[in-house]
Amino acid sequence: MTSAIEIPDxxxxxxxxxxxxxxxxVAHNIEAIVVDTAGEAREQALALVPEGAEVHxxxxxxxxxxxxxxxxxxxxxxxxxxxxxxxxxxxxxxxxAKIMAAxxxxxxxxxxxxxxxxxxxxxxxxxxxxxxAGSAGRVILIVGGxxxxxxxxxxxxxxxxxxxxxxxxxxxxxxxVGTKLAKLLVMYEEPRPGRVTVILVxxxxxx
Numbered sequence: 177m178t179s180a181i182e183i184p185d186x187x188x189x190x191x192x193x194x195x196x197x198x199x200x201x202v203a204h205n206i207e208a209i210v211v212d213t214a215g216e217a218r219e220q221a222l223a224l225v226p227e228g229a230e231v232h233x234x235x236x237x238x239x240x241x242x243x244x245x246x247x248x249x250x251x252x253x254x255x256x257x258x259x260x261x262x263x264x265x266x267x268x269x270x271x272x273a274k275i276m277a278a279x280x281x282x283x284x285x286x287x288x289x290x291x292x293x294x295x296x297x298x299x300x301x302x303x304x305x306x307x308x309a310g311s312a313g314r315v316i317l318i319v320g321g322x323x324x325x326x327x328x329x330x331x332x333x334x335x336x337x338x339x340x341x342x343x344x345x346x347x348x349x350x351x352x353v354g355t356k357l358a359k360l361l362v363m364y365e366e367p368r369p370g371r372v373t374v375i376l377v378x379x380x381x382x383x
Contacts, residue, residue: 193291193324194376200293204365207373214381217318218242221375224316225253225281232256232276234284234304237342238318238382248283276303282312285382286363287339288323288331295319295363295374296331298340302359309361315372320381328362342383 198208211217221244225231231253239245249255256279260272284304288296295317299305308315325331336357344354366372 194321194378196291197289197293197324198376200291201374204293205369205372206293206363206366207370209373209375210378211375212378214242214320214377214379217375217377217381218244218247221283221316221318222247224314224373225283227252228254230254230256230280232279232282232307232312234282234308236285236382238285238320239283241381242318244283244318277306278311278313279307280313281316282307282314283316283318284308285318285320286323287335288325289319289374289376290325290327290331292327294328294331296328296335297361297363298332298335298357298359299361300355300358305359305361308363313371316375317372318375318377318381321376321378322380323382331362332360339383 194210198210201208209220211220225248231248232255233239233245233248236245239248249258256275260275263272265272282304286295286297290296297305297308308317323334325334340355340357344356348354363372
């Protein structure tokens with residue numbers, strides 16, 4: 177059964193916004209958990225993933241900032257990413273795509289979430305879009321309070337003007353190539369109750 181955790185009384189304006197978002201998510205079959213800090217969000221996320229479970233995660237500043245990327249890649253879990261990173265993309269591309277597409281647990285974030293609970297995901301390659309939308313067994317998304325926007329249009333604008341410039345600069349520094357907004361997913365509702373959990377964090381986390 178989906179439910180939203182009660183929000184502490186401090187920062188009441190922010191609390192009211194988070195409460196509206198949480199209630200909207202719950203109304204669309206998405207579990208909503210509200211916490212104050214990134215540390216609390218990390219513990220909530222880890223509590224949802226059994227040790228030894230097959231896990232995958234989207235490349236995410238949010239997960240990096242919280243220390244989750246390192247934990248998920250440890251021997252506590254059956255991590256998908258190290259497996260396909262060791263494979264040959266030229267000769268095993270199809271096998272890699274299959275491994276990435278349907279993990280038992282998928283963690284990540286979104287670029288924006290509206291007050292009506294609509295989640296905006298943008299990507300170039302789109303590797304996280306399939307698992308988020310339907311192919312992963314369980315999806316756990318961690319969303320900082322700074323990502324709340326009034327509507328989908330504002331969410332796409334946030335992705336273009338805030339997130340993509342950061343991602344482009346990061347990739348140019350690391351790989352010498354940029355990125356662009358090539359694919360877009362808007363998650364309005366989850367047909368399978370219990371499959372998607374969103375952890376809303378009052379403090380900013382990620383980009």
